[in-house]
Amino acid sequence: MKALTLETYGGPEVVQLRHDVPTPQVTPGHVLVKVACAGINFMDVHTRQGKYASSVTYPVRLPCTLGMEGAGVVVAVGEGVSHLAPGDRVAWCIAWGAFAEYASVPAARVAQIPNAINFDQAAAAMFQGCTAHYLIEDVARLQAGNSCLIHAASGSIGQLLVQMARRLGATVFTTGSSTEKCAIALQRGADHAWPYDGFAERVLQVTQGRGVDVVFDSVGKATLRESFKACRTRGLIVNYGNVSGSITDLDPMELGEAGSLFLTRPRLNDHMADGPTVQRRANAVFAAILEGSLTVDIEGHYALEEVQQVHARIEARQQIGKAVVWLDRELH
DSSP states (O other), X not given: XXXXXXXXXXXXXXXXXXXXXXXXXXXXXXXXXXXXXXXXXXXXXXXXXXXXXXOSSSOOOSSEEOOSEEEEEEEEEOTTOOSOOTTOXXXXXXXXXXXXXXEEEEGGGEEEOOTTXXXXXXXXXXXXXXXXXXXXXXXXXXXXXXXXEESSTTSHHHHHHHHHHHHHXXXXXXXXXXXXXXXXXXXXXXXEEEESTTHHHHHHHHTTTOOEEEEEESSOTTTHHHHHHHEEEXXXXXXXXXXXXOOOOOOTHHHHHTTSOEEEOOOGGGGOOSHHHHHHHHHHHHHHHHHTSOOOOEEEEEOGGGHHHHHHHHHTTOXXXXXXXXXXXXXX
């Protein structure tokens, strides 16, 4: 079968398009899926760069087939799988192998999708949607009347965080690296959108020195310490990404000096622990899409041959919206 594989770590050029990859065999606890669409994510870039080479949470090892998010139709089920059957329309994330014509996926990672949700919508929404859902609902426990600061709000997860926070009745402050990106945050419902320079002072000015209840920070090194200043006393900093690099010299005393702050570094894997949880999160995301309260911006549809170029754009922080790979347009 055709697939994008990785045999060594490096830049976009190390991604290989092969036409001779064996079709996976269905194994116990897994389902074999005919892939219709796959989402292209920053985690694919991190995989290619080797950032999960020794990870326990995401134990991706070489050689591997890339793609950690997909949607398609179940064609076979392994021993011990009773809640899925051939013909089911499904989506999944944080299970690698989606950049291929067929993927063997742990059944506990798979969610059934409504007939009204197209495969490209499902492949665009599963990872970012479930991530935004657990960050809002489980980690921040955001409520009406709360306030939050969302960095990189024009990104795929950032846009969904803005929409979910506004839907709950929170006041939403955002940052972006350009006027265009700030405009996208405002279009999604943000109350304020500013460049990164001086964002903490702006937040304090608008909140009359109080700061926000929660900061959602996917940028990392470039914004994290400044985010402490923008957060209220005993507020919460949610560092869920590090696209600018990680802080390696953080002294816990800094959190005390900043107002007895709480800092957490959650991962989706620990909030998708079983099949029912995966289905519950997917149901919430798909229901919001169908009712019109959540918009997932698909920037473009691509072939496997074009994934390298998309990787380069993502790595250069030039990507706005979600990129999706079509593998089989005939599936419905």
